Amino acid sequence: MLEDRAGSEDAPDGSGADTTTADPILEVRNLSTQFFTAEGQVNAVESVSFDVYDGEIFGIVGESGSGKSVTALSILDLVESPGRVTAGEIWYRNPDLADDMRDSHPEAVEGEYVDTRRVPTGVRRSLRGPTFSMIFQDPMSSFNPSITVGEQLAEAIEVQRRARANPRSTRSRTQGYGLGRFLTDSLLPSRSYVSAESRERATGLLDQVGIPDSAERAAEYPNQFSGGMLQRAMVAQALAGEPDVLIADEPTTALDVTIQAQILDLLADLQDEEDMSVIMITHDLGVIARMCDRVGVMYAGEIAERGSLTDVFDRPVHPYTEGLLESIPDPDDPAPRLQPIEGNVPSLIDSEMGNRCYFADRCPKAMDECVAEKPAEVDTAGSAEHRVRCVLAEREYDPTRALSGTEEDREREASADD
Amino acid sequence: MTEEDSGRSRNDRGKRGATGRANAEGDVLLEVEDLHKYYFERDTLTDRLLRREARSVQAVDGVSLAIHRGETLGLVGESGCGKSTTGETLLRLREATDGGVYFEGESVFDLAGEDLMAFRRRAGIVFQDPYSSLDPRMTVGQLVAEPLSVHGEPADAENTKEARRERVDELLERVGLSHSQRDRYPHEFSGGQRQRVGIARALALEPDFLVLDEPVSALDVSVQAQILNLLADLQVEFDLTYLFIAHDLSVVRHLCDRVAVMYLGEIIERGPTDELFEEPRHPYTQALLESVPRARSDERERAIDPLAGDVPSPRDPPSGCRFRTRCPAVIPPDDLEIAQEGYREVMDLRERLESGDVDAERARELLAGDGGGAAGEGTTGSDRSNGSDESEHGDRRGRRRASAVGEEARLREDVFEADLAGENRAVVAEALNSLADGERAEAISILRERFESVCERTPPVLQDGPHPAACHLYDQPTERRGADRTERSAGDD
Ligand code: SF4
Numbered sequence: 001m002l003e004d005r006a007g008s009e010d011a012p013d014g015s016g017a018d019t020t021t022a023d024p025i026l027e028v029r030n031l032s033t034q035f036f037t038a039e040g041q042v043n044a045v046e047s048v049s050f051d052v053y054d055g056e057i058f059g060i061v062g063e064s065g066s067g068k069s070v071t072a073l074s075i076l077d078l079v080e081s082p083g084r085v086t087a088g089e090i091w092y093r094n095p096d097l098a099d100d101m102r103d104s105h106p107e108a109v110e111g112e113y114v115d116t117r118r119v120p121t122g123v124r125r126s127l128r129g130p131t132f133s134m135i136f137q138d139p140m141s142s143f144n145p146s147i148t149v150g151e152q153l154a155e156a157i158e159v160q161r162r163a164r165a166n167p168r169s170t171r172s173r174t175q176g177y178g179l180g181r182f183l184t185d186s187l188l189p190s191r192s193y194v195s196a197e198s199r200e201r202a203t204g205l206l207d208q209v210g211i212p213d214s215a216e217r218a219a220e221y222p223n224q225f226s227g228g229m230l231q232r233a234m235v236a237q238a239l240a241g242e243p244d245v246l247i248a249d250e251p252t253t254a255l256d257v258t259i260q261a262q263i264l265d266l267l268a269d270l271q272d273e274e275d276m277s278v279i280m281i282t283h284d285l286g287v288i289a290r291m292c293d294r295v296g297v298m299y300a301g302e303i304a305e306r307g308s309l310t311d312v313f314d315r316p317v318h319p320y321t322e323g324l325l326e327s328i329p330d331p332d333d334p335a336p337r338l339q340p341i342e343g344n345v346p347s348l349i350d351s352e353m354g355n356r357c358y359f360a361d362r363c364p365k366a367m368d369e370c371v372a373e374k375p376a377e378v379d380t381a382g383s384a385e386h387r388v389r390c391v392l393a394e395r396e397y398d399p400t401r402a403l404s405g406t407e408e409d410r411e412r413e414a415s416a417d418d
Numbered sequence: 419m420t421e422e423d424s425g426r427s428r429n430d431r432g433k434r435g436a437t438g439r440a441n442a443e444g445d446v447l448l449e450v451e452d453l454h455k456y457y458f459e460r461d462t463l464t465d466r467l468l469r470r471e472a473r474s475v476q477a478v479d480g481v482s483l484a485i486h487r488g489e490t491l492g493l494v495g496e497s498g499c500g501k502s503t504t505g506e507t508l509l510r511l512r513e514a515t516d517g518g519v520y521f522e523g524e525s526v527f528d529l530a531g532e533d534l535m536a537f538r539r540r541a542g543i544v545f546q547d548p549y550s551s552l553d554p555r556m557t558v559g560q561l562v563a564e565p566l567s568v569h570g571e572p573a574d575a576e577n578t579k580e581a582r583r584e585r586v587d588e589l590l591e592r593v594g595l596s597h598s599q600r601d602r603y604p605h606e607f608s609g610g611q612r613q614r615v616g617i618a619r620a621l622a623l624e625p626d627f628l629v630l631d632e633p634v635s636a637l638d639v640s641v642q643a644q645i646l647n648l649l650a651d652l653q654v655e656f657d658l659t660y661l662f663i664a665h666d667l668s669v670v671r672h673l674c675d676r677v678a679v680m681y682l683g684e685i686i687e688r689g690p691t692d693e694l695f696e697e698p699r700h701p702y703t704q705a706l707l708e709s710v711p712r713a714r715s716d717e718r719e720r721a722i723d724p725l726a727g728d729v730p731s732p733r734d735p736p737s738g739c740r741f742r743t744r745c746p747a748v749i750p751p752d753d754l755e756i757a758q759e760g761y762r763e764v765m766d767l768r769e770r771l772e773s774g775d776v777d778a779e780r781a782r783e784l785l786a787g788d789g790g791g792a793a794g795e796g797t798t799g800s801d802r803s804n805g806s807d808e809s810e811h812g813d814r815r816g817r818r819r820a821s822a823v824g825e826e827a828r829l830r831e832d833v834f835e836a837d838l839a840g841e842n843r844a845v846v847a848e849a850l851n852s853l854a855d856g857e858r859a860e861a862i863s864i865l866r867e868r869f870e871s872v873c874e875r876t877p878p879v880l881q882d883g884p885h886p887a888a889c890h891l892y893d894q895p896t897e898r899r900g901a902d903r904t905e906r907s908a909g910d911d
């Protein structure tokens with residue numbers, strides 16, 4: 001499988017990958033999410049666009065505050081007040097749904113695609129689970145500590161099963177716990193009945209995610225599971241609805257590196273077996289390199305650069321991507337000194353952001369034009385999907401037009417007045 | 419008493435790592451000798467459910483190390499391995515259960531009064547979490563000044579207040595902050611800036627030695643590199659000696675001169691950084707290094723074989739080698755013919771059987787029963803039916819074997835992924851059959867008798883020398899069997 005995916009880069013026209021010749025399963029366009037806080041309007045996600053193809057793993061990498069997790073929540077319509085998705089389209093390819101919606105909501109349908117933002121809330125929510133599922137960093141938040149793992153899993157399966165028959169009739173006792181809640185909110189309360197079939201499938205799922213003696217483990221409580229096991233159980237829970245797209249938000253960040261390797265292997269295998277698409281959200285470029293076909297690098301709420309793995313890792317154009325790659329220590333390389341990106345992540349308060357490149361304060365190649373107006377996202381050399389939001393995509397760095405002041409001065413200034 | 423292991427083997431790069439320091443051949447600044455730290459705890463939900471008695475958690479179990487003046491020693495391991503407890507205990511921030519710590523030869527645990535204060539001035543700590551380790555009600559200036567006022571420094575100044583303020587400003591500037599930020603509160607700073615404050619605070623008393631406890635783990639990568647470079651610069655400038663505690667091996671490679679790897683409360687390998695990264699010896703170190711995903715576009719072509727299973731609980735660590743429950747190289751008995759993967763799987767099954775995960779019912783499932791799930795019981799059935807080794811196993815065993823030969827006793831084909839055939843397979847089936855009959859103890863002993871490893875009998879010890887590994891694959895003093903096996907693990911040596 002690795003070969004399959006590894007081979008998908010680098011075709012001369014950039015579209016050599018079988019994934020990229022097909023239509024995407026998901027097309028996110030100009031997605032913006034803002035938080036309306038006491039300090040002002042925070043632009044957590046700003047005009048983000050990307051595609052996810054069938055059976056690929058698309059990575060979103062960024063540091064804290066880059067907007068990567070909010071992007072995931074926005075796709076699932078899980079952004080909570082004071083946040084709100086304020087603009088954009090999320091086109092999901094599903095011919096059946098498109099047919100269902102075509103008459104009642106023509107504006108939400110285009111060919112086989114449905115804009116999940118423009119369908120009624122109930123329809124949008126019914127997509128969670130069977131269509132879009134999610135795993136989180138902290139598996140404990142997805143489980144109710146007082147119910148056995150098997151029972152919760154069986155309930156999730158039952159909920160999915162009934163949701164398909166009648167999207168508004170079930171509720172699970174895992175309500176209030178992450179995934180459980182997100183699978184079931186807005187559904188009517190009714191004491192759950194879990195069929196033997198669902199129980200059996202629960203054990204089967206535990207088996208599938210590599211939990212040995214799954215029947216015995218199903219009878220245990222979440223606290224009896226180790227972190228890695230519970231992460232596996234959460235993956236099983238996310239698979240309950242046989243999703244088309246699995247969103248994994250920092251799925252291994254809380255895990256030790258040897259357990260991380262197990263979980264990444266598991267996700268790659270499952271993605272292959274189930275032929276689902278995965279959106280992998282992480283701060284770790286190593287995880288991206290290990291798992292993803294294509295990647296978007298987020299900074300300050302925007303995708304600074306996106307493209308195939310080779311586009312981003314081997315011929316980055318955006319100085320932030322370059323800086324990020326250079327600042328990671330490599331366990332195979334004893335290079336004595338790291339090349340950090342100076343300065344700190346900017347505030348995302350709307351009134352302070354301005355019409356300029358958000359990376360200009362930290363960018364070693366910032367020029368006058370970078371702060372004159374915000375650079376648009378443009379195509380650049382590499383695969384057809386290599387796009388970057390930086391003036392360097394179209395012109396060379398010219399030191400004579402460098403922004404005045406040294407980096408240190410600017411950093412000093414920036415840190416002194418933040 | 420020291421294992422003097424740093425100097426000789428240091429390579430000729432002279433300057434290594436970010437520290438750019440000449441070498442670590444200096445004298446021993448701090449020595450830890452057979453340090454133990456046990457906690458006694460009970461009453462987690464699991465304990466109550468399983469009705470467990472209070473048990474000691476062996477957080478640190480016999481750690482010895484020597485830190486040389488001017489060097490950075492990395493202490494790495496996964497969560498719960500005891501690395502942070504080691505750091506805090508050697509600074510006497512926690513009380514040791516047993517063992518000794520010597521700072522310039524003086525026993526730290528025996529210090530009192532003025533001497534203890536002096537030690538506290540000279541040995542400090544930078545914590546991982548710049549969010550919780552700084553009192554949010556104090557300004558940055560107050561935070562950095564606090565250690566000064568606790569220790570009444572600077573003592574000789576005419577105007578202490580003024581002198582202290584100057585010193586604070588100087589420290590803030592040195593760690594890359596501005597003195598104009600003195601009156602701000604921690605929440606006004608980013609994570610990286612807060613860690614700079616933490617470092618300024620640790621530097622305030624001009625220490626000789628700092629424990630850096632995961633100082634960059636909570637930071638974004640771009641900021642992480644700033645802080646690592648800062649720490650390297652400060653080390654040179656102020657002649658500092660570091661114990662750098664981390665779970666992130668990549669970071670360790672950049673900052674450390676030598677590295678010690680911990681697993682379940684013990685140091686399992688120690689060596690000069692480059693050597694340990696390029697030729698890791700202990701199977702755990704090898705797996706740990708292999709597991710780190712590399713940020714390179716060809717990363718997917720790198721084959722890795724993740725370690726299975728979880729770290730066992732430190733309340734009840736495995737006998738012998740603590741890594742044996744996960745070790746891919748666990749050593750079979752000398753006289754046993756078995757493929758390594760098959761042996762690993764048998765050992766896993768034993769573990770699950772002994773812990774109760776495999777019970778009588780499960781045992782019946784794993785046995786082929788009346789055809790259910792039995793894909794190809796041919797091998798085992800026929801091998802077993804000749805009952806060739808009655809003499810070897812004695813009468814009782816023979817009877818058990820006889821019943822195992824019955825139709826219902828065949829081991830399901832899919833129980834093992836690796837090839838396991840002949841007598842090995844027969845013995846496993848026999849044991850499961852005992853278990854299915856409710857005779858757990860016998861099932862356990864049947865398996866132990868055939869499959870017991872030196873790795874579970876004898877704890878391997880960390881030898882002296884520049885790059886020792888606590889593993890029976892390497893020169894062990896008591897057990898020769900381990901050493902004889904070295905050739906089995908190709909490329910380890
Ligand atoms: S647009 Fe200018 S400031 Fe922004 S990243 Fe590109 S070069 Fe740097």
Ligand code: SF4
Pocket residue numbers: 700701702739740741742743745746747748749873878888889890891
């Ligand atoms: S002693 Fe045995 S179990 Fe432990 S690491 Fe060495 S080979 Fe593996």
